Amino acid sequence: MAVAAVVGACALLGPGALPPPAGAVATAATSVTCPGVVAPLTPAQSDQVWSTASRRLSALTGPASLPFGATGRSRYVRTNAYAWTSGFFPSSLWLMYARTKDRVWLDRARRYTARVLPVATWTGTHDLGFMVGLPARLGMGLDPSSARQEAYARAILTAARSLSTRWSDQVRALRSGTYGGKWGVIIDSAMNASLLIDAALILGGAEGRELTSRGTEHLLTLARVFVRPDGSTVHRMAFDPVSGKAIGPVPGQGLSTASTWARGQAWAVNGFARGYRLTRNEQLLDAARRTADFWIARVPSGCIPAWDLDIADSAAPRDSSAAAIMADGLLGLAEVDPDRTRATAYRDYANATLGTLASAPWVPTGPGTRGLLQRQAYSIPGDRREGTYVWGDTYLLGALSTIG
Ligand code: GLY
Numbered sequence: 001m002a003v004a005a006v007v008g009a010c011a012l013l014g015p016g017a018l019p020p021p022a023g024a025v026a027t028a029a030t031s032v033t034c035p036g037v038v039a040p041l042t043p044a045q046s047d048q049v050w051s052t053a054s055r056r057l058s059a060l061t062g063p064a065s066l067p068f069g070a071t072g073r074s075r076y077v078r079t080n081a082y083a084w085t086s087g088f089f090p091s092s093l094w095l096m097y098a099r100t101k102d103r104v105w106l107d108r109a110r111r112y113t114a115r116v117l118p119v120a121t122w123t124g125t126h127d128l129g130f131m132v133g134l135p136a137r138l139g140m141g142l143d144p145s146s147a148r149q150e151a152y153a154r155a156i157l158t159a160a161r162s163l164s165t166r167w168s169d170q171v172r173a174l175r176s177g178t179y180g181g182k183w184g185v186i187i188d189s190a191m192n193a194s195l196l197i198d199a200a201l202i203l204g205g206a207e208g209r210e211l212t213s214r215g216t217e218h219l220l221t222l223a224r225v226f227v228r229p230d231g232s233t234v235h236r237m238a239f240d241p242v243s244g245k246a247i248g249p250v251p252g253q254g255l256s257t258a259s260t261w262a263r264g265q266a267w268a269v270n271g272f273a274r275g276y277r278l279t280r281n282e283q284l285l286d287a288a289r290r291t292a293d294f295w296i297a298r299v300p301s302g303c304i305p306a307w308d309l310d311i312a313d314s315a316a317p318r319d320s321s322a323a324a325i326m327a328d329g330l331l332g333l334a335e336v337d338p339d340r341t342r343a344t345a346y347r348d349y350a351n352a353t354l355g356t357l358a359s360a361p362w363v364p365t366g367p368g369t370r371g372l373l374q375r376q377a378y379s380i381p382g383d384r385r386e387g388t389y390v391w392g393d394t395y396l397l398g399a400l401s402t403i404g
Contacts, residue, residue, distance in 0.1 A: 030298040031306040031314050035359065038302030040351040045358035046400050049372075050099055052365050053397060056372050057092055061108050066090075066115065069371055069389030071378060076370045081116045084127040087135045088390035090116060092372075094138035095397040110148065113139050117151070120158035123165045126176040129192030132159040134394075137198060153202050160199030160211055163192065167214050170244030173221040174214065179250040182238035186252065187226050187264040190271025193218040197278045212279070219275040222268070223287035231294030232260040232309070233268045253379045259310035262322035263377070265295050270329030270395075277336045288333050292346060295326055302352040304362070307377035317384060319377035320362050321392030327353040328399040335402075354399055363396075372396065 060067045065078035067089045079086060090112035097105035113135045120132045136152040136159070143149055166175040168183070174193060176186040196215030200208035225246050226234045236252040239245065254261030272288035275281070299305045304323045306316040327350040334347035357363065362374055371388030373396050378387060 029312045030309045031311050031316055032299055032303035033318055034300060034303040035356050038300075038352050039355045040348070041354040041358055041400075041403060045355065046403065048365060049358045049363055049396070049400060050096075052363055053092070053096065053372050053393070054100075056369070057089075057096060057393075059370075060089065061093075061112075064115065066112065067371075067390050069376070069378070069387055071383055071387035072385035081119050081131070082122065082125075084125065084130060085390050086116045086119065087131040087133070088394040090135035091138055092390070092394045092397055094135060094142055095394070095401055098138075098142055098401060099397075106143070109135075109139065110143065113152070117155045120155045121162055123162045126163065126166055126174055126186075126189055126192055128159040128163045129195040130391075132156070133192070133195040133198060156195065157199045157202060160196045163195055164211060164214055168239075168241055168244070170241055171221065171239045172217045172244065173239070174218050175241075176236075179236045179238050179252070182247060182250070183241040184236055184238050184250060185222070185226075186236050187222065187233050187261075188267045190219060190222050190268050190275070193222075194271065194274050194278055197275070201278075216275065216279050216281060216284075219272065219284055219287075220281070223272065223283055227268070227287055227291060231290035231292075233265050233291060235261045235264045251381075253381060255308040255310055259308050260294070260298075262305050262307055262309050262319045263325065265291060265309060266322040266325035266329060269295065270325050270332065273329050273333035273336070277332065285337065288329075289337070289342065292326075292330060292333060296345075296349055299323075301349050302356050304353075304356060304375070307380045317377045317380055317386045318375045320357060320373050321376040321389060321395065323353050324357060324373060324392050324396040324399060326350075327357070328395045328402065331399055331402040350399065351403065354396075354403060357396060358400075 066086045068077040068079045068085050070076040090109060093105055093109035093112055097109050116131055116135060132155055136155045139152040140149050163174060173185050175183055176189045177184050193215045196211040200212040225237060234249045235254045236250040238247040238250050240247055249257035251257055268291045269288055272284050276284040276288055298309045304318050304320050307319040330346040330350040334343040337343040363372060371393060373392035374388050375386045376389050376392040378389060
């Protein structure tokens, strides 16, 4: 599809845009990049992205290290298994195998997943859901070998036990890190907490009940403390670990502590939607809907936002990874939301986002491009350049897999 990119600060629905679901309220303008015509993903576009992914991911296989990405035109960076991003490349390889059923992708997915499984014992990170949970869960569902499925299940259990050591009875949350020198939680953890619930489904019994309770309570703490009344989210929050009380927001990858970092909002929607799928807890459904509706009110259908939803500067970097994570999250929410009108609106919105992302400049098909999804943002306060990173690639392929 030829996309005439229109860049501007826009809060109004463009021609052909889908209406936001009931309850969504358009507020301030967010700078967005929109196609000339908003159109849902077509099967031909989807095929083209998969075939581009096949070439680009093949080019990244070989070395033992794990692909991370490239900022601007700088060299493509690879990491060891202990980077927070280590699980995304193996996950993309599983998604390629699911799509193609080709033994080459199975072998690659096994090989790179084997590199991240040892990280499961590490208690020094809260990102084990991304690093181990995501590829191991895909492997459990896709690997034809029952011995390997068991190994993936064991890794999920081990990783969940490691993550659970970060639990605080006072804060009712898993510690993400130290922010502003204080005990902190980050909105991205919405994606990691469900690792505990995944493990509980494998394990059962009293330990399983404790893991489910901790994973669910962490998500409920995020819903209570991080989701603002308008459905936007705080990025990082410091807590007093003795009283358990929130001290206040801490600067992170967003514009300010009062703004809404685009990828954080996408992590929130995706994480709350999965939490609701696993627990059927109505508060998580409510949190998923409110955070989704805030995004939809700020980002017109088919458009890609700037890296923070409070930016109205047309020259500001975009974050296509946030749009891909959001599309994946909305498709998951659409599958489980009992309100079918809302579900249809979420699915249609996601489909329009994918219709844009499946086009140049987001996924150029020609040679000389590294990675799959372009114009992602990592941490703009530290480096203002757009780049290409493994997490955007994985969630783009994940969303395409859901659409079918
Ligand atoms: N979890 C870090 C990020 O999304 O950039």
